[in-house]
Amino acid sequence: MNDTPFKLLIIDDDEIIHEMIKSSLNTDITIYNAYEAKHAFEILNDQSIDFVFCDYSLPGMNGHQILSIIRENFPDVLVVMVSSHTDSDTIIGAMRNGAIDFLCKPFSTDSVNISLERAMRMKVLFNDLNRLNKQTARLKDDLAEIEGVSFIGESSSAKQVKSLIIKVSKSRDTSVLITGESGTGKELVAKGIHQFSERAPFYFGAVNTPAIQDTLFESEFFGHTKGSFTGAVADKAGWLEVANKGTMFLDEIGDLPEMLQVKLLRALEERKYSKVGSSKEIPFDVRIIAATNKTKEELASGKTLRTDLYHRIAAFIINIPPLRERREDIPILVNHFINHFSGKMRIKIERIEKDALKELSNYSFPGNVRELRNLIERAMILTDGKILGKAHFPDICSQSTTQPIDGSNQIVTGIDCCDIYDLEELEKQTIIKVLQICENNKSKAAQMLNIKWNALDRRLTKFNIEI
Ligand SMILES: Nc1ncnc2c1ncn2[C@@H]1O[C@H](COP(=O)(O)OP(=O)(O)OP(=O)(O)O)[C@@H](O)[C@H]1O
Ligand SMILES: [Mg+2]
Incomplete structure (x- = not known):
């Protein structure tokens, strides 16, 4: 159970009780003896005591007070109260105060051993629990450090x-x-x-x-x-x-x-x-x-x-x-979303072609990571194979060349990106063009732009676009 012997502290003002407990025990355990409270606390401070057998009536301080101090200052120490006061109030009071057992004087050899064995079993369980708690806390910290939650980048x-x-x-x-x-x-x-x-x-x-x-x-x-x-x-x-x-x-x-x-x-x-x-x-x-x-x-x-x-x-x-200011995150995010949707859609995508990734890396992503996520999801729906290529990203590869697949996926054409160096202006022109395509239907336009309805509304106000 334990490599090093457990440590037991006996607190009693009667020498005979110390002797009786010691001679009753049939377990390999290190015993410490204290005859009054002050000495007991010195031992508790110096040694890592596992268990205490504590007399209820000691000079100066009763067992109840000693028990309270131990619970508060040495919470890992398990206490068995020992007393000739066997009325239910005393016993229940001790248990409520945190004692794990109560030995009634005079006690038999068996009862001493049974009490100690029970304490030892509890100790092993507590130690395991503490270890698990520490391990969980460490794992949680490690995970947080390594993964930085699910924020990828x-x-x-x-x-x-x-x-x-x-x-x-x-x-x-x-x-x-x-x-x-x-x-x-x-x-x-x-x-x-x-x-x-x-x-x-x-x-x-x-x-x-x-x-x-x-x-x-x-x-x-x-x-x-x-x-x-x-x-x-x-x-x-x-x-x-x-x-x-x-x-x-x-x-x-x-x-x-x-x-x-x-x-x-x-x-x-x-x-x-x-x-x-x-x-x-x-x-x-x-x-x-x-x-x-x-x-x-x-x-x-x-x-x-x-x-x-x-x-x-x-x-x-x-x-x-914004994503366009941290483009080095794009390949990692692409990978992340491919894995994410592979699990969800139960398909296996082996890789994305270099030129498709290049297009994605150069794209401005007005809808940021949400837009990238949606693009990957759509590409994975479009593909019949295991590789994602440029053809699966018609919306972005489109900004200059690709033809729309169908009406709902129309690409925004007619904006000469090369002439617009101001990203805000590009964003504004894109919105105007999309609104034209969607005949000023804001919900459709928001869907096409991969942004939320209210995000589109805010941009309309920001760019003074009236519809
Ligand atoms: N760094 C990231 N790693 C993984 N997923 C991300 C990351 N950033 C955003 N996402 C995903 O992109 C989508 C949009 O993210 P989220 O809803 O948190 O954005 P938001 O800033 O709150 O948008 P809005 O302003 O429109 O409310 C979510 O599916 C989110 O999980
Ligand atoms: Mg949000």
């Missing part, structure tokens, strides 16, 4: 993002603001922070702020009481309550109406909130992670996000650069 900026995820996940309450264009992986990063924090076993809730009606947001977020407004037929828990001990991710925080920004700020500052229709303040234990695709300058201007809320939430900022 080896460019220096991707490595920086991964390292920030790991760092901030260790602090329980710090609010985080994740910035980056649409599709750069903001939600993925938020999930990573949650996953590697001690909040991981609890709820992770993601709220797409622009998708929630302003009037509903407050009651969804904070909850409401019955009768607080027409339709409030019963008390309702808000997300803050549902996500207790977990993490709430607020996507596009800049789209939160001003009044709600004020309420959110107050809740974050006081770590308390009130339900709609109630003045009762309820404490909450939820980490808030927010995201925005606004630039730092736009945010600092206070036009979309109140400056005070920005400073409150931006205790820790993680900026994810």
